Amino acid sequence: MGWKREFKKMQKETKKASNFFDNSEDISSLIIWDRAMKPANHWNIDNLVIDISKFNDLIQEIIKNQNSPENMEKYSWNLGSISIVEKFYSYPMASYFKETYNSISNRLGSYEAALIVNSISKFSFYITKKFWKLFNYTFANKNINDTPLIRVFEVMQRTSLEALDGIIEKAFLLIDKRKLDPYKHHLLIEEIIDLGDDFTYHWARMFDQVIDLTVETFIFQSKYGKAKSTNNSTIQANFFSVDDDEEFDTFFEKTKTLVFNDEVNDAFNYFGISKMAKPDEFKKIYRKMAKQFHPDLNSDQNSAMEMKKINLFKEIVEKYYEKYEII
Structure with missing residues (x-):
C-alpha cells in the first residue's frame, strides 16, 4: 500500500480547505455568483x-x-x-x-x-x-x-x-x-x-x-x-x-x-452540533442564527452571504435527518 502513503503525503502538501466557502484562487471550485x-x-x-x-x-x-x-x-x-x-x-x-x-x-x-x-x-x-x-x-x-x-x-x-x-x-x-x-x-x-x-x-x-x-x-x-x-x-x-x-x-x-x-x-x-443532536435542538440554533444574520435585521454587508450559508446547511441537515428518519 505504498501508493496510499504517497497520495496522503501529496494531499498534505497541497491540501485545500475542506469547507467549500473557503476560496483558494485558481484551484477552488467555488462559484462566485452575481445576483x-x-x-x-x-x-x-x-x-x-x-x-x-x-x-x-x-x-x-x-x-x-x-x-x-x-x-x-x-x-x-x-x-x-x-x-x-x-x-x-x-x-x-x-x-x-x-x-x-x-x-x-x-x-x-x-x-x-x-x-x-x-x-x-x-x-x-x-x-x-x-x-x-x-x-x-x-x-x-x-x-x-x-x-x-x-x-x-x-x-x-x-x-x-x-x-x-x-x-x-x-x-x-x-x-x-x-x-x-x-x-x-x-x-x-x-x-x-x-x-x-x-x-x-x-x-x-x-x-x-x-x-x-x-x-x-x-x-x-x-x-x-x-x-x-x-x-x-x-x-x-x-x-x-x-x-x-x-x-x-x-x-x-x-x-x-x-x-x-x-x-x-x-x-x-x-x-456547532454533533450528529447526535435532535432536530428540536437544531431548530433552536437555526432560528437563533437566522435571526442574527437575516439581512432585514442585520445591516452588515456580509449578512446576506452568511444567511445563504445558514439556509444551505439547514437543507443538508434536514436531508440527513430525513434520510435516517431521525425525529
Missing part, C-alpha cells in the same frame, strides 16, 4: 431573451478553444421534471433549451418560460466557466481521451443535469401556476433567476470529489498500472477502465455518497 439585482422594469420578456442570448454567447466564447473527448461534443437528455428530450451542444450542460422553453410555455406561458430558461442558462454559464477553468488547471498535461478524464465529463454531466431538473422543479413551485408580473412579483422573479446559486454548492462539491478521485487514479496508474480488480481502498481505479453503464451508476452513486457525507460534516460543524 440578479435590477429594477422591476428590466424584467420584461424582451430583456429576458436578450440575457439568455448573452449567456449563450459567453458559453460559446468559453468553449470555442476547448477540446472535448472524441464523440462527446453533443448529446440529448430526457428531463424528467418536464418530460421532454433536450439537446445539449457542449459538456457539462450547455444548451439553447428550445424544447424546455416550448414545454414550459405551453404549461405556464411565454413569460414564465423565458424566466426559467434565463435561470437555467445563467446556471449553465457559471458551471461551464468553472468546469473548464478547473479542468484545464488540473489536467492540462493529460490526454483528454484518457478514460479517467472521460469519466470526469460523464460525472459532471450527470450532476449538472440533476441540478437542471432541480432548478426547474423549484421554479415551478415558486411560480405556482400564477401569471407573473415584473412589478407585482419583482422579488420573486429575481429569486427564480438566481435559483442556480444554491445548486452550485452541491455541483462544486461533486466536482471536487471527482477531480480528487481522478488525480488519485493517475497516481495509482503511474506507479502500478491500471487496476484489474476491485479493492477496499479509497481509490476506485477500476471504475475508470470500464464502459458498463451499471458500473458507472455505481461509481456515480458512491461519489454522491462521499459528497453527501462531506456536506453533512460541514453543516453540523457550522451549527
